[in-house]
Amino acid sequence: MDKVLDPTKELTNYEELTYSNMIQHEALLRLLFKKGIITKDEYLEEVKAVSQQLQQRQAAKYHA
Numbered sequence: 001m002d003k004v005l006d007p008t009k010e011l012t013n014y015e016e017l018t019y020s021n022m023i024q025h026e027a028l029l030r031l032l033f034k035k036g037i038i039t040k041d042e043y044l045e046e047v048k049a050v051s052q053q054l055q056q057r058q059a060a061k062y063h064a
Contacts, residue, residue, distance in 0.1 A: 029043065
């Protein structure tokens with residue numbers, strides 16, 4: 001995608017919404033890393049933990 005999205009304007013489709021979320025997520029992570037608030041390893045550990053929790057919830061929902 002070559003176009004720059006303006007987050008203050010209404011998005012027109014899910015592709016733009018997904019792309020905008022990805023950009024905002026990346027910007028936030030970069031700031032957290034740069035300021036030393038979290039490390040990349042801490043982030044990756046948390047991503048793994050959250051992913052496992054969500055998978056367990058989904059499994060419980062479908063096996064209940």
